[in-house]
Amino acid sequence: MKIVVVGLGVIGGSFTMALKEAGYNDVYGIDINEESLEKAKKLGLIREGFKNGEEVIKSADFIIISLYPRLVKQFIIDNKSNFKDGAVITDATGIKKMFIEDIVNILPENIDFVFGHPMAGREKKGIDFASSQVFKGANYILTPVSRNKEENLNMVEDLIYKIGFKRVKRITPEYHDEMIGYTSQLPHSLAVALVNSDVEGRETGSFIGDSYRDLTRIANINEDLWSELFLGNKENLLKSIENFEVELDKIKDAIKDDDKETLKEIFIKSTKRREKL
Amino acid sequence: MKIVVVGLGVIGGSFTMALKEAGYNDVYGIDINEESLEKAKKLGLIREGFKNGEEVIKSADFIIISLYPRLVKQFIIDNKSNFKDGAVITDATGIKKMFIEDIVNILPENIDFVFGHPMAGREKKGIDFASSQVFKGANYILTPVSRNKEENLNMVEDLIYKIGFKRVKRITPEYHDEMIGYTSQLPHSLAVALVNSDVEGRETGSFIGDSYRDLTRIANINEDLWSELFLGNKENLLKSIENFEVELDKIKDAIKDDDKETLKEIFIKSTKRREKL
Numbered sequence: 013m014k015i016v017v018v019g020l021g022v023i024g025g026s027f028t029m030a031l032k033e034a035g036y037n038d039v040y041g042i043d044i045n046e047e048s049l050e051k052a053k054k055l056g057l058i059r060e061g062f063k064n065g066e067e068v069i070k071s072a073d074f075i076i077i078s079l080y081p082r083l084v085k086q087f088i089i090d091n092k093s094n095f096k097d098g099a100v101i102t103d104a105t106g107i108k109k110m111f112i113e114d115i116v117n118i119l120p121e122n123i124d125f126v127f128g129h130p131m132a133g134r135e136k137k138g139i140d141f142a143s144s145q146v147f148k149g150a151n152y153i154l155t156p157v158s159r160n161k162e163e164n165l166n167m168v169e170d171l172i173y174k175i176g177f178k179r180v181k182r183i184t185p186e187y188h189d190e191m192i193g194y195t196s197q198l199p200h201s202l203a204v205a206l207v208n209s210d211v212e213g214r215e216t217g218s219f220i221g222d223s224y225r226d227l228t229r230i231a232n233i234n235e236d237l238w239s240e241l242f243l244g245n246k247e248n249l250l251k252s253i254e255n256f257e258v259e260l261d262k263i264k265d266a267i268k269d270d271d272k273e274t275l276k277e278i279f280i281k282s283t284k285r286r287e288k289l
Numbered sequence: 290m291k292i293v294v295v296g297l298g299v300i301g302g303s304f305t306m307a308l309k310e311a312g313y314n315d316v317y318g319i320d321i322n323e324e325s326l327e328k329a330k331k332l333g334l335i336r337e338g339f340k341n342g343e344e345v346i347k348s349a350d351f352i353i354i355s356l357y358p359r360l361v362k363q364f365i366i367d368n369k370s371n372f373k374d375g376a377v378i379t380d381a382t383g384i385k386k387m388f389i390e391d392i393v394n395i396l397p398e399n400i401d402f403v404f405g406h407p408m409a410g411r412e413k414k415g416i417d418f419a420s421s422q423v424f425k426g427a428n429y430i431l432t433p434v435s436r437n438k439e440e441n442l443n444m445v446e447d448l449i450y451k452i453g454f455k456r457v458k459r460i461t462p463e464y465h466d467e468m469i470g471y472t473s474q475l476p477h478s479l480a481v482a483l484v485n486s487d488v489e490g491r492e493t494g495s496f497i498g499d500s501y502r503d504l505t506r507i508a509n510i511n512e513d514l515w516s517e518l519f520l521g522n523k524e525n526l527l528k529s530i531e532n533f534e535v536e537l538d539k540i541k542d543a544i545k546d547d548d549k550e551t552l553k554e555i556f557i558k559s560t561k562r563r564e565k566l
Contacts, residue, residue, distance in 0.1 A: 131496065131497065131498040132498055132499070133498065133499075150498065151495055151496065151497070151498070153495075153496070179495065181495050181496075191491065191493070191496040192496065194486075194487065194488075194491075194493070194496075195493060195496045195497045195498070195500075195501045196496075196498060196500060196501065198483065198486075199483065199500045199501050199504045200500065201537065201540050202479050202483060202504065202537070203500075203504065203559070204536075204540065204555060204556060204559040205533055205536035205537040205539075205540060206475065206476065206479060206533060206536075207559040207562045207563050208536040208539075208555065208558055208559050208562065209471075209475075209529070209532040209533040209535065209536040210471065210562065211471075211532070214468065214471075216468070216471070216472060216566070217565075217566050218428055218456065218458050219408065219428065219430070219458075219468040219469065219471075219472045219473075220408065220428070220472045220566065221408040221409055221410065221427065221428070221472070221473060222409070222410075223472075223473060223476045223477065223480075223506075223507045224472045224473065224476050225566070226503040226504065226506060226507070227476045227479065227480065227503070227504050227507075228563055228566070229500075229503060229563075230500045230503070230504075231559040231560065231562070231563040232559070232560050232563040232564060233556045233559060233560055234556075235552070235553040235556035235557050235560070236553070238552075238556055239549045239552040239553050239556065240549075242540075242544055242552060243544065243547055243549060243552070246544050246545070246547070249544060250541065250544060250545065252486070253537065253540075253541055255486040255488070256482055256483060256486040257534075257537075258486065259481075259482035259483075259485040259486040260478065260479070260482040260530065260534075262482075262485075263478050263481065263482060263519075263530075264527065264530055267519055267520065267523050267526060267527060268523070268527065270520055270523070272516045272517075272520060275512070275515075275516040275519060275520070276512040276513070276516050278481060278485065279481060279510045279511075279512035279515055279516065280512050281485055282480070282481040282484040282485050282508040282509070282510060283508065283509050283510055283512070285484045285485065285487065285508070286484050286505055286506075286508040286509040287509060288494075289493070289494055289497065289502075289505070
């Protein structure tokens with residue numbers, strides 16, 4: 013199977029590494045950054061790298077696209093006459109419903125796009141931060157659409173397990189976006205707001221422990237990618253933020269009222285829920 | 290120097306371990322839990338353990354109290370006629386201003402209480418989770434009061450460095466509480482509210498990555514301790530929550546308005562701030 017990874021950033025690069033470790037050796041890369049291509053080739057992650065992928069796409073059986081959401085769409089438009097008949101494409105995009113509608117509208121009939129989302133990432137950009145380790149034991153979500161062929165869904169799922177993921181779940185794009193709004197986008201919003209709410213001029217660095225460090229790691233955020241992800245899932249994210257605010261208000265009210273018993277109940281609830289995870 | 294550690298929980302236990310590693314060998318323990326005393330003795334962390342510490346306190350040069358805030362006060366009241374003349378006491382309490390006022394009011398004249406806060410902890414309770422490792426490289430805050438003797442402040446500071454902390458800062462109790470409201474109590478509030486805002490019945494566990502895991506670790510929280518800490522620092526914590534809400538609202542508004550540029554600016558700000566830490 014000839015595999016092409018499009019976008020050798022932190023996620024695409026990690027895919028090439030995980031593919032290599034899993035024994036896939038007919039892998040090629042496409043990126044606009046020549047250095048990334050050179051690095052991937054030097055590390056033996058790809059057979060060849062291309063800035064213009066037209067030729068290699070023509071013979072690709074399986075294409076993994078790791079680009080920003082709007083660039084995925086552009087890639088499909090640019091290559092719609094290049095794809096091999098029956099080729100399978102997958103993506104790593106963190107939003108699904110609106111994104112899939114956009115893609116399905118422009119996708120050639122004879123191409124099967126299996127939409128997916130590896131629940132693994134790093135806050136840094138670029139192939140220098142890529143690592144197959146981030147995939148090990150992680151969750152993966154597939155969001156099948158009616159035109160997907162079962163054999164292609166199975167092929168992708170099989171490959172996902174082989175490159176180290178622990179669990180693959182098939183769900184609807186709607187449910188994906190609802191859950192991701194809560195488990196990924198809301199935490200990113202909180203981390204960003206936490207860091208930005210610091211009062212200017214304090215020596216905060218001298219007063220932090222592991223909790224602040226852990227909660228703010230993802231405040232180091234790729235602004236191009238995440239502004240797209242947030243706006244591509246706005247209703248779900250806003251709902252998650254509102255649910256969060258209700259719970260934060262309960263804590264605020266209990267503090268204002270010196271209501272120790274309610275505070276304890278709130279803490280007992282969060283402890284139980286966290287232990288179940 | 291004869292040292293007594295009062296309260297062999299996760300923090301007190303960690304103190305005994307770090308003291309042992311640093312070569313202090315005249316160390317005793319007081320705890321109401323017999324198993325904790327036995328474990329500490331078996332591990333060679335203390336020479337002897339006591340459920341009733343009256344006798345050992347009479348000859349103690351330095352007492353480290355690792356109890357819940359209100360129990361520290363009770364311990365001082367119960368033992369005010371037991372302390373050795375000139376004994377030095379320190380604590381590990383996460384709030385300072387109100388707490389110090391309470392203690393100073395009841396403290397015998399000939400005892401020097403050096404108030405401190407190790408910026409290191411674990412979300413689990415008890416000596417089984419104690420480890421000297423959590424102290425290594427961590428920050429420590431001392432909040433001197435006018436009656437402290439410089440030689441005693443220096444003695445405590447010296448010991449803190451010896452047991453593995455990287456940085457000791459001396460600040461006012463007021464500044465401590467302001468900073469801790471932001472760097473510790475606010476993150477705990479956010480983690481708790483995040484976990485509690487999950488919608489009942491969803492299979493959240495299948496949709497989480499490292500970010501959710503990191504942000505919710507401290508939602509597993511000791512309700513007795515943290516309800517005391519929150520209510521003992523209510524004004525600062527409420528102010529921190531309000532500042533946070535202002536920043537979260539900026540994110541919400543940008544999402545509602547499809548304002549990608551503002552979102553990006555917000556993310557660039559948080560990234561810069563996080564990288565500086």
